Amino acid sequence: MRGQLLAIVLAALGMASVHAVAQEFNLAIRNHKFEPAEIRVPAGKRVSIQVTNEDASAEEFESPSLKVEKVIPGKSKGVVRIGPLTPGRYEFFGDFHADTAKGVVIAE
Amino acid sequence: MFGALIIVFREVIEAGLIIGIVLAATRGVNERGRWVATGILAGTLGAGIVALFAEAIANAFEGSGQELLNAGVLGTAVVMLMWHAAWMARHGREMAIEMAAVGAAVTAGKRPMTALAMVVGLAVLREGAEVVLFLYGILAGGTSSSSLFVGAALGLAAGAALSALMYYGLVSIPARHIFTVTAVLIALLAAGMAAQAVQYLDAAGAINVLGTQLWDSSPWLPQDGIVGRMLHALIGYTDRPTELQLVAYFATLAAMAALTWLSTPARAAHARVV
DSSP: OHHHHHHHHHHHTTOOOOOOOOEEEEEEEETTEEESSEEEEOTTSOEEEEEEEOSSSOEEEEETTTTEEEEEOTTEEEEEEEOOOOSEEEEEEEGGGTTTOEEEEEEO | OHHHHHHHHHHHHHHHHHHHHHHHHTTTOTTHHHHHHHHHHHHHHHHHHHHHTHHHHHHHHHHTHHHHHHHHHHHHHHHHHHHHHHHHHHHHHHHHHHHHHHOGGGGGTTOOOHHHHHHHHHHHHHHHHHHHHHHHHHHHHTOOHHHHHHHHHHHHHHHHHHHHHHHHHHHTSOHHHHHHHHHHHHHHHHHHHHHHHHHHHHHHTSOOSSOOBOOOOTTTSOTTSHHHHHHHHHHOOOSSOBHHHHHHHHHHHHHHHHHHHHHSHHHHHHHHHO
């Protein structure tokens, strides 16, 4: 209900989003670690990663090289859209638990 | 404790630098303290509300609600800054003359603080929501809450001190230059916000053009270092900008310049004659 209300409010503000077709990948946050810690994606394409935070605490998916900074509340999901990427390694981390939450996107 | 300190410090300087610019730009305005305090209070309240609805926001629009909300907040702030710039161009000159003639205290007049108070509120909202979520997450994770709050309080104090330092640096500029300096700072601030907003729209999948990265200056001046972060908050420095970000940045600067030019009374009068 709260979500619906909010969706209506945001839509009323004229923020409609158009979604391009993108290849989807999944990533989980468990005990402040990313699983899997390595994702291989096609280079030169839009890619979307569905991040599921299974922990009770919020995490921030952050990567300067992927230009992403996104808070994912505890016990919820978020979609991270990246690319098109040139081939290479792109590191990401969980800013709220940077010691343990580390991972890498490999574009090839 | 150290994690809390760093995160709170980072978010506080980003909002604090914006508050510093607003305070410097409104020196001598009646009750500006109350306006800015209201902005900070409303922003803090808003941050709590955003954090409360974080899950619903995150799940809205197929997982892009947060990006769209951020883009909306930044876009609104850019519009408010433009409104302020146009107003200042129309009235700034007479104010500067008055200021020189009768001293800063009398120039207060009826300058509208609504736009800038909103900018302050939106900045606090954006940075604050993240802090609330982070602190709540640690609490839920079972870290001792006293060390957490010590860290957060230290981070807040350090961030506020750095912002205050910048503010005093700005107000030490002679009065006859301060309008020009703050006008330039506000234009750069707006341009940086616009560049961030388009990146959020790109991350939300709402825009899908000009996404190619132009350069990578992170080895020389990383955006996540202290200097990089301050430059990011102040002038929108980005170490890996996309084409669209650069376009948005310069388009906003051009729009600010055009607004200022068109609103300046002498030119407006001239334009009417011709």
